[in-house]
Amino acid sequence: MITIDKDTKMVVLTGAGVSAESGLKTFRDSDGLWENHPVTEVATPQAYQRDPAMVWRFYKERWKQARQAQPNPAHKALARLEDWLGDNFKLITQNVDGLHSRAGNKNVIEMHGSLENGLCNSCGKRSPMDSIDLEPEIPPCPNCGSGLRPDIVWFGEMPYRMQEIDRLLQSCDVFMVVGTSGVVFPAAGFVMTAAYLGAKTLAVNLEAGEMPHFVDEFHQGKAGELLPTLVDAWIQQ
Numbered sequence: 001m002i003t004i005d006k007d008t009k010m011v012v013l014t015g016a017g018v019s020a021e022s023g024l025k026t027f028r029d030s031d032g033l034w035e036n037h038p039v040t041e042v043a044t045p046q047a048y049q050r051d052p053a054m055v056w057r058f059y060k061e062r063w064k065q066a067r068q069a070q071p072n073p074a075h076k077a078l079a080r081l082e083d084w085l086g087d088n089f090k091l092i093t094q095n096v097d098g099l100h101s102r103a104g105n106k107n108v109i110e111m112h113g114s115l116e117n118g119l120c121n122s123c124g125k126r127s128p129m130d131s132i133d134l135e136p137e138i139p140p141c142p143n144c145g146s147g148l149r150p151d152i153v154w155f156g157e158m159p160y161r162m163q164e165i166d167r168l169l170q171s172c173d174v175f176m177v178v179g180t181s182g183v184v185f186p187a188a189g190f191v192m193t194a195a196y197l198g199a200k201t202l203a204v205n206l207e208a209g210e211m212p213h214f215v216d217e218f219h220q221g222k223a224g225e226l227l228p229t230l231v232d233a234w235i236q237q
């Protein structure tokens with residue numbers, strides 16, 4: 001068993017699996033489709049260039065769906081872990097649903113962006129979806145009136161805050177990965193990088209086949225069932 005105490009520098013990477021028990025579908029559990037759409041049709045810059053109205057329809061729907069979803073016991077366990085470890089804890093998520101922040105996590109790196117904002121193609125300003133007129137097919141920027149895009153990092157684009165993530169991989173003692181399939185790069189490489197830079201690694205995932213063999217500790221099952229037990233055991237040690 002990997003020991004975790006209050007001085008452990010811990011980094012957690014989460015993927016779509018952590019939100020599955022909140023009712024938000026993962027890619028994998030639907031054959032590479034995201035709510036029945038092939039990802040290339042909705043989650044690439046080319047798709048947005050081809051048909052921005054269709055891409056916006058898709059993300060407006062995802063945003064509404066994410067708002068109706070509630071954080072599940074896995075999100076809540078990670079919030080407890082941050083309360084306990086304080087600044088020694090950092091959370092990197094590939095999810096765009098905002099559920100980690102709503103569960104109470106403060107140090108969240110949303111490397112693939114967020115459904116909660118639009119991003120201006122022209123002035124570069126981010127605007128909360130609540131402040132945007134969502135009626136038009138391509139919502140206008142409240143700052144300059146140009147067309148907005150969803151503030152989502154699409155396939156082929158550079159994830160946000162990579163330098164910061166790189167430093168975290170170098171400096172952490174323990175790296176834990178939860179509910180991610182290891183097919184979307186660069187996130188899929190983080191666990192290997194952290195391991196060869198000296199971190200202990202652990203993974204929580206529904207399927208064993210998707211976990212790299214070098215992971216030090218693997219817990220197979222649902223994140224919402226396993227994480228609360230793991231976190232409570234660390235805190236009570």
Ligand code: NAD
Pocket residue numbers: 014015016017018019020021024025026027028029034094095096097098112178179180181182183184204205206207210221222223224
């Ligand atoms: P993925 O869909 O490729 O893989 C999900 C993984 O989670 C699988 O390995 C699956 O076995 C596992 N899993 C499923 N249910 C689980 C559970 N209850 N507990 C633990 N593990 C479980 O997801 P990914 O690796 O995150 O890559 C998908 C990309 O799609 C990401 O970039 C993400 O931004 C985006 N996406 C986001 C959301 C969201 O924000 N909720 C939803 C779908 C896709």
Ligand code: ZN
Pocket residue numbers: 120121122123124125141142143144145146
């Ligand atoms: Zn603008």
